[in-house]
Amino acid sequence: MFDAVGNPQSILLLGGTSEIGLAVVEAFASDRPMRVVLAARPSPRLDAARERVERLGCAVETVPFDARELDTHSDVVRKAAAGGDIDVAIVAFGILGDNEKAWTDVAAAVELAQVNYTAAVSVGVALVDRMMEQRHGSLVALSSVAGERVRRSNFVYGSTKAGLDAFYTGLTEAVRGFGVRVTVVRPGFVHTRMTEGRRPAPLSTTPEVVAAAVVAAVRGRKEQVWVPAQLRPVMSVLRHLPRSIFRRIPG
Amino acid sequence: MSDTERTGAAGVLTSLHGWGRTAPSTARVLTPRSAAEVAAAVAAAGPRGIIARGLGRSYGDPAQNAGGTVLDMTGLATIHEIDAERGRAVVDAGVSLDSLMRAALPHGLWLPVLPGTRQVTVGGAIGADIHGKAHHVVGSFGNHVESLDLVTADGRVRTLTPDGEDAELFWATVAGMGLTGVITRATLRLHHVETAYFTVDTEQIDNLDELMARQTEGDERYAESVSWFDAVTTGKHFGRGLLTRANHATLAELPLKLRADPLRFDAPQLLTVPDIFPPGMLNRVTGKLFSELWYRKSPTRFGAIQNITQFLHPLDVAGEWNRGYGPRGFLQYQFVVPPERGDVIRTVLERMTAAGQVSALNVLKRFGEGSRAPLSFPRPGWTLCVDIPIGAGVGPLCDELDGIVLDAGGRHYLAKESRTTAAAIRRGYPRLDEWRKVRDAVDPAGVFTSDMARRLQLHG
Numbered sequence: 244m245f246d247a248v249g250n251p252q253s254i255l256l257l258g259g260t261s262e263i264g265l266a267v268v269e270a271f272a273s274d275r276p277m278r279v280v281l282a283a284r285p286s287p288r289l290d291a292a293r294e295r296v297e298r299l300g301c302a303v304e305t306v307p308f309d310a311r312e313l314d315t316h317s318d319v320v321r322k323a324a325a326g327g328d329i330d331v332a333i334v335a336f337g338i339l340g341d342n343e344k345a346w347t348d349v350a351a352a353v354e355l356a357q358v359n360y361t362a363a364v365s366v367g368v369a370l371v372d373r374m375m376e377q378r379h380g381s382l383v384a385l386s387s388v389a390g391e392r393v394r395r396s397n398f399v400y401g402s403t404k405a406g407l408d409a410f411y412t413g414l415t416e417a418v419r420g421f422g423v424r425v426t427v428v429r430p431g432f433v434h435t436r437m438t439e440g441r442r443p444a445p446l447s448t449t450p451e452v453v454a455a456a457v458v459a460a461v462r463g464r465k466e467q468v469w470v471p472a473q474l475r476p477v478m479s480v481l482r483h484l485p486r487s488i489f490r491r492i493p494g
Numbered sequence: 495m496s497d498t499e500r501t502g503a504a505g506v507l508t509s510l511h512g513w514g515r516t517a518p519s520t521a522r523v524l525t526p527r528s529a530a531e532v533a534a535a536v537a538a539a540g541p542r543g544i545i546a547r548g549l550g551r552s553y554g555d556p557a558q559n560a561g562g563t564v565l566d567m568t569g570l571a572t573i574h575e576i577d578a579e580r581g582r583a584v585v586d587a588g589v590s591l592d593s594l595m596r597a598a599l600p601h602g603l604w605l606p607v608l609p610g611t612r613q614v615t616v617g618g619a620i621g622a623d624i625h626g627k628a629h630h631v632v633g634s635f636g637n638h639v640e641s642l643d644l645v646t647a648d649g650r651v652r653t654l655t656p657d658g659e660d661a662e663l664f665w666a667t668v669a670g671m672g673l674t675g676v677i678t679r680a681t682l683r684l685h686h687v688e689t690a691y692f693t694v695d696t697e698q699i700d701n702l703d704e705l706m707a708r709q710t711e712g713d714e715r716y717a718e719s720v721s722w723f724d725a726v727t728t729g730k731h732f733g734r735g736l737l738t739r740a741n742h743a744t745l746a747e748l749p750l751k752l753r754a755d756p757l758r759f760d761a762p763q764l765l766t767v768p769d770i771f772p773p774g775m776l777n778r779v780t781g782k783l784f785s786e787l788w789y790r791k792s793p794t795r796f797g798a799i800q801n802i803t804q805f806l807h808p809l810d811v812a813g814e815w816n817r818g819y820g821p822r823g824f825l826q827y828q829f830v831v832p833p834e835r836g837d838v839i840r841t842v843l844e845r846m847t848a849a850g851q852v853s854a855l856n857v858l859k860r861f862g863e864g865s866r867a868p869l870s871f872p873r874p875g876w877t878l879c880v881d882i883p884i885g886a887g888v889g890p891l892c893d894e895l896d897g898i899v900l901d902a903g904g905r906h907y908l909a910k911e912s913r914t915t916a917a918a919i920r921r922g923y924p925r926l927d928e929w930r931k932v933r934d935a936v937d938p939a940g941v942f943t944s945d946m947a948r949r950l951q952l953h954g
Contacts, residue, residue, distance in 0.1 A: 244949040247516035247554060247825045247912035248889035252949065274889045275915075328560075328948065376542070378507075378561035379519040379945075422509060422520025422560060463822075 244330065244379070249462030250275040251330035251381070255323045257308060257366050258336025259283030260292045262435040263385060266454035267333055268296055276300035280323040282308035283336075310336050310362035311354075320369040328377050331461060332370045334363055334384045334411075337403075339437050345399035352399060359403030364410050371418060378422035381461045384411040386429045388469065391478045395490065415466050426460050428453070429478075430470040446471055510558040513551050513816050514912055515823030516884060519560035519945055523547075525569040529678040532565060533649045536676065536941060539563050543943035546676045548615030549590060552622065553826045554912025555945035556671045562943065565676060567617050573597050574679075581684045582640065587617030587677040592761070594682075595802075599757050603684040604742070606632040610857075611810055612761070617677040622909035623669035623870045627718040627740075627806065630862035634872050636668030637865060643679040647937040651678065656866075666932040668867040671908055673942045673953060674933055689756040692718065692740035692805045693747055695796045698789065702733025702843075705858070706836050706876075709737055713860055717741045718805070724785030725843040725853040725880075733843065735858075736792050740805055748799060760801035766813035781852035788855060819883050825912045827892060828879040830861060831904035836876050838902045842895050846880070849891045853880045868925035871907040879910070889913065908946070916951040926952075 245251050251271060256264045259281030268279055279301045283289045289305060296303050306322045309315065323329060340355040363384065374380035389397055390404030408427055415425040432438060432447040448471055456470040469475040481489065505522035526532045536544055542562030549568065550557060558564060567588040575584040578601035585594060592612035595605055607619070608626045618624075620642060625634045632638070641655045644667055652675075654664035667674045695716075699705040705721055713719045716739035723735025745756055752758075809815055816824070831838045839858065846853055857879040864873040882888055896918050899906070905922025906914055920926055933953060940953055947953055 244519070244555065244560070244945045245517045246889075246914075246949060247514055247823070248884055248892065249517075250889055250913065275893065376561055378521060378542075420507065420509075420520070422507075422518075 244328065245381075248274075249458075251277055251461075253278040253280070253327055253330045255280045255282065255320075255329045255332040255370075257282045257319075257332065257334050258310075259305065259308070260286070260288045261333075261335035261337075261385075262437075263430070263433060263450045263453050264333050264335030265292055265295065266450035267335075267383070267457045268301070269299060270451075270454040270458045271331070272296070272299040272301050276302075277330075278302045278304070278326060280304045280306055280326075280329075282306045282319055282323060284309055310358045310366075313362060313365045316362070316365045317369045317372070320366070320373050324373055329370070329373060329380055331381045331383065332374075333457075334366060334370075334382070336362070337385070337437075339397070339400055342397045342399055355399055356403055359400070360406040360410075363407045367410060367414060371414060371423065374423040375418065375421050380423050382411075382414075382423065382425045383457055383461065384408075384425065384427050386411070386427050388429050388431050388474055388478050391429065392482045392489070412467070424461075424464055424466070426457070426465060427467050428457055428460065428470065429468065429474070431474045446474055446477065505563065508564075510547070510550070510564060511823075512554045512557065512912065514553040514825050515816060515819070515821070516825065516912055517555055517945070519555070519558050521559045521562055521564040523564045523566050525566040527569050529570075529643065529645060529651050532570070532645045532676050532678055533651065535563060535565055536645055536647065537649050539941050543941050544676075545942060545944040545947075546587070546617060546621070546672045548588065548618035549613050551611060551614045551618065553910045555949060556622075556908060556947075557618075558945045559943060560945055560948075567615060567676075570678060576601055576603065578603060581686055583682045583684055584679065585616050585682065586679055587615060587620075589616050590614065591616070591619060596759050598684055599690055599759050602686055602688065602757060604687040605682070606638050606685050607635040608806055611807060613810070616680050616682070620668055620677055620680060621670060621672045623865060623867055623872075624909065625861070625872050627720040627859065629872055630713050630719060630860055631717055633863060634669075634865050634870055636665070636867050636870065638683045639668065640681040640683055642667065642677050642681070644675040644677055646675040647939060647941040662932050663936055665865075665867045666869075666929050666936075668865065669869040669871065669908075670867075670929070670933065671869070671946065671952065672944065673947055674936055675942060687742045687757075688745045689743045689748055689752075690758055690760065690802060691743040691748060691752065691756070692800050692802075693743045694738060694740040694798045694800045694805055696792045696794060696798065697737045698734075698792065698794045699737055700731050700734040702735075702840055705733060705735050705737060706839070709858070709860055713739070715739075719859065721858045722788065723856050723858065724781075724789065725847055725856055726781045726785045728847070733840070734789060735856075736789065738792070738805070740800070743799055752799065761803045761807070761810065767815050767817045769814075769817045781854040784854045819881075822884045824881055824883045825888070825892070826879060826881055826910045827895065828877060828907040828910040829895075829899040829904050830871065830873055830875050830877040830907075831899060831902045832873075832875040833860070835902040835904070838898060838904065839876055839878050841898055842878065843880075845895060845898070846882075846891065849887060851882055851888075851891070853882070856880045868929035869908065869923055871905065871909075873905075875904070877907075911946070911950075914950070916949075919950050919952070
C-alpha cells in the first residue's frame, strides 16, 4: 500500500537492469526502503543491480523476464505478486537499435517492434489485470519524446515508442475509476548506457532527473510528464512544424 | 453514499480515503441495514476481504480496503433505548456520537468520552478506542462499553462483555481497528449531568515549559483538560498557548437565562468549507496569523460558562474543514510518551520547526491510566497531536520523529496513523502478538482486512 506521504511498499521493475528504472527505485528507497522485484534476464548486470538496490536497505527479489517471450509475461507478474500487492510497476525495458538496419532488415525491425511495443503491451495487460484485482497501484510506462514526432534519424525506435505511448495513454482512461493509475513518462535524451556514444540532443538529462520526475508524478497522481518539463512546449511546437522545416533541423 | 443505496446488494465501486485525504483506494461499498445483512456481506466477502467504515474520520487508511468490500455502517443507525435512570444507551454501531448526544442530553445523560469531533460512529469509537479531554479521569471509550454485538468471520453474531466468557475478544475488538469483526450494536454507560454546560478555566501561558508544568499541577481538580499551543512563535515564547480545563456546570452555576433550558444542545454548524483551497494554503504567514488569533481570542479567565461547541468542539462549526489543506491532503501526527519524557514534546516540535513545518495549532494532553485492550493507544504520559500538510520532505521528517518517540518508549495512535512502518507499530505496541493471537483465532482466514492492516502488517 502507498502511505499518506507517497511511500510505496513494493516496486516491480520490468527491465530490472534499466538505468532509469533503477534510478526510480533508488529515488523511492531513499525516503523509505521497500520490497523490490527486479524482472530481467539473469546476468551479471542483474546481480549488480540487485546488490545496488540491496545496499539501499530494500528486500530484493529477482524474477527471470524476457521481453521477447510474450507468453511468459502473465507468469512473471504472478510471481512478482506472490510476495504481496504490487504498488508500483515500472515498464522500463527497451532497446534503441540501429535505425538504418531497422528499416532495411526485417529481423531487426521486428525485434525492435516486439521488444519496445508488443512486449510493453503484453506486460501492460498482465499488470493491469493484477492491479484491477488490487484496486490500487501505480503503473509507470517509460515512453520517449522520440515518439511524439518521429525523426529520420531514429524513426523506427520512435514508432515503437509512439505505439507504447498511445497504448498506455488509452489504458490510463480505461482503468479510471478502478483505483489504478497509469503514468506515461516522456523523457528527452537521457545519458545512459543505451545512448552512450550518441550526440546528446538539446535539453538532455540524466536518469536521476527522470527518476525524481517519476516519483513526483506518481505521488502527485499525474498521468503524463515530460522530462525535463520544458520539453512539453518544445515538442508541442515541433509537432506542428511543416515537414519542409522539420527535416532541416539537424540531429 | 446515495449511489450505494441505488445499487443495493451489489455495492458500488467507490474511491475511499481517510480524513487526511491521502492514499485513496477503491473498494466495493455496501450499506447493510441489519446485523443479518452484515453477516451476509461477510459471508460473501471475496479474497480481498471486508472492513467496516463509519464516518471516515480516521486520518489514514483503516476504513478502506483496496479491491475488497467496505461496509458503510451509517445505514445501521438506530438508537434502540436510552435508560435515563440507569444511565445506559443501546445503539447501533452506525449511530454518530452527535446524534447520540442529541438524544441523551434531554435525559440528563452525557457521553463520558468525546473526542475532538462528534462526527464519529459508536462502532468507530470502539474500534479505535478513542479518547477525549476527560481521559485523565474516565479513560478511553472502551471503558464505557457494557456489551457489544460483533459479527465474526463465521457469520455468527456474538454478544461480548468486558468480563464475560469472551472477554479476550471484547478487548481485542476495543482498539482492534475493525479487524476482529463488524460491531453492529453496543450498550454504553453514560454519565448523569445537570446541565449541558461547562465551567471553564482558561489560562494564557507564554511558553511551553510553563504550560506543561501548569498542566501537571492541577488536572485532578478538573473533569476535562487540554492545552493548545503554537510552534510558530520562536524564542522564549516558544510553545505559548492556552490551557483550558473544565468541569460540568451544575444548575446553580448557570446564569439565570440559561437555567430555563439547561440541557439545550448548543452545537451549530456554521459553514461547510468548500473544496477550493490550493496546496500550501497553510504557510508561515497564515500560520502566524492563525496562532496569534487563537492565542488572543482567549485571555486568562476563570469560571466561564461555555457550551459543548465552545469548549469541546470548536472545529465542528466548520463542516469538511479538512478541505482547507488542499488536494494533497495532510496527516495528523499523534503520539504518547511516558510522563517523565515530556522533553520529547519540545524535541519533536523543534525538529518540525527546523524542517520548515508550520504547526499553528498543537494539542497537548496528559493521559491517565491505560485500558485493558492490547492495542489501546492511551497510556499514562503526554500526548501531542499536530497537523502536517503533505509536501516535500514530510516522509523522512516523520520517520525521524518516529525514532525519537519510540526511543522514549512512546507509540502512535492508529486512528491518526497514515505513514509509519510495521516495525514502529510493533515496537510501540508490545502486546501486538497477544492481540494477534485472539484475532487469528476468531478470523483464521483473514476475512477482515484493510489498507492499514496490509500496510502495517497488523495481522500475520
